Amino acid sequence: MTTTKRGRPRSFDREAALVQATLLFWQHGYEGTSISDLTAAMGISPPSLYAAFGDKRALFTEVVDRYGTTFGAFMEDALARERDPRAGFARMLEEAAVSYTDPGHPAGCLVISAATNYSPQTADVEQDLRARRTANVGSFEARLEDARARGALPEDADTRALAVYFAAVVQGMSQQARDGASTQELRRVARLAMNAWPEPPA
Amino acid sequence: MTTTKRGRPRSFDREAALVQATLLFWQHGYEGTSISDLTAAMGISPPSLYAAFGDKRALFTEVVDRYGTTFGAFMEDALARERDPRAGFARMLEEAAVSYTDPGHPAGCLVISAATNYSPQTADVEQDLRARRTANVGSFEARLEDARARGALPEDADTRALAVYFAAVVQGMSQQARDGASTQELRRVARLAMNAWPEPPA
DNA sequence: CTGATTTTACAGCGATCGCTAAAGAAAGTG
DNA sequence: CACTTTCTTTAGCGATCGCTGTAAAATCAG
Structure with a gap:
């Protein structure tokens, strides 16, 4: 069932097409990217796109999911791999500065910038990305709660x-990157931002 | 010439229509707001809109200009009216927290969020808002340079x-407001953000 | 009043949107 | 070979986009 290969084989590389779709959505957003743009960049025709990915919305969801496990993975990685919570957040901001200005792909973060302007019929897409960002804030808070429980933050830390x-700093850095800020500028922003970290309880 | 009033007078309030257009563009962005949406909210027909405002692009420009002198005026006001530069930036962030969550209008900042996803044919709109944000960064920098010259910042301050x-903090606060953050949360963010301010040169 | 001027509502322009029906092309199965 | 399955291309669907031609309606000047 799973490996049955009957019928005409697909003539394009699905993964490569997904990468092209990612780059387009990343740069122009969900509504700013048309099916025509996508098929042109992928080198396929609309029916092939719909057969392989469903519809535009499903393709976008797949793009965002893949983004989270590749380009966007540095966030939770930084928090998880640094033993010291403060070092974890500092590393996350530093890596955001580098990733958001990487010339190898569009600037900023896809989850932050790909669906900020929602017309009524695409409110669900906006809401989807919003939920991912909200989950991210919750993840930050959980990590900070953990830090406090382990004595890395004062008891009264907010x-x-x-x-x-x-x-907010991460989202602002993404916006600044899209507006043309350099890696160096964002690194310095990252370091300034860490001044908000409270002194340990001594 | 200027006060000649010949012909049929306009049957709608141009200012009120502009306010309605502002609210729509603010909430849904430039591309997310259609002429149909605008005429419905303004209570007029498309030819009336085009006669009074030019085209969609011109209407948007007028909306953004008006926004800068009303809702968005608190930024430069805060920096200009506080004698102490640090107090000026602190006040700006505090007022952003309040304005961006004001239930009387859409959340966040129109200049920051109304044209982040640009399709190729609206790249000029995106570029317009980007220029305004870049000018804002330049305004911040000028104010900080002034502060350093007057001894309110260390000589080696970046x-x-x-x-x-x-x-970045302001833009992040705007995004957080649109994602549902409360006034109180943003006020606390504003205070945390001020920790980046360097100590005065003693 | 008549005539000139401006705004109005109605209708619809060409272009693009996301998406798909239809039929031919390329593979495996017998 | 014929048959089934799947992907391909061609062409175009209905809906919406920003925008406008046209002519009636409402005000002015004379």
Whole structure:
């Protein structure tokens, strides 16, 4: 069943096509990327796209999911791999500065910028990305709560405010990157941002 | 010439129509707002809109210009009216927290969020708002340079990095507001953000 | 009043949107 | 070979996009 290969084989590389779709959505957003743009970049015709990926919405979801496990994976990785919570957030911001300005792909973060302007009929796409960002804030807060429980943050530290703050800084860095900020500028922003981290309870 | 009033008078309030257009563009962005949406909210027909405002692009420009002198005026006001530069930036962030979550209008900042996803044919609109944001960063930097010259910042303060940092924080706060953050949360973010301000040269 | 001027509502332009029916082309199966 | 399955291309669907031609309606000047 799973490996039966009957019928005419697909004549294009599905993964390569997905990468092209990712680059387009990343740069121009969901509504700013048309099926015509996608098929041109993928080198296929509309029916092939629909047969391989469903519809535009399903393709976008697949793109975003793949983005989270590749380009966007540095976030949770940085928080998880650094033992010291403060070092984890610092590393996350540093890596954001590098990733958001990588000339190998569009600037900024796809999840942050790909669906900010929603017309009524694409409100669900906007809501999807919003949920991912909200989950990210929650992830920050959980990590900060964990840090406090382990004594890496003062007992009275405002973990909720810190979580929203770090999310805002990351989103702001993404926007700045799209507006043309350099890697160096964003690295310095990342270091400035870490001044908000409270002193440990001594 | 200027006050000649010949012909049929306009049957709608141009200012009120402009406010309606502002609210729509603010919430749904440039591309997410159609002429049909606009005429419905304004209570007029397409020819009336085109006669009064030119085309969609001109209407949007007028909306953004008006936004800058009303809703968005708190930024330069805060920097200009506080004598102490640090107090000026702190006040700007505090007022952003309030304005971006004001239930009387859409969340966040129109200049920041109304044209982030640009399809090729609207790249000029995107570029227009981008220029306004870049000018804002430059304004921050000028104010910081002024602060350093007057001894309110250390001689070795990185004014460029601070300017990009504050711009990123403001943009992040706008995004967080659109994602549902509360006024209180953003106020606490504003206070945390001020920790990046360098100590005065003693 | 008549005539000139401007705005109005109605209808629809060409272009593009996301998407798909139809039929031919390329593979495996017998 | 014939048959089934799947992908391909061609062509175009209905809907919406920004925008406008046309003519009636409403005000002015004389």
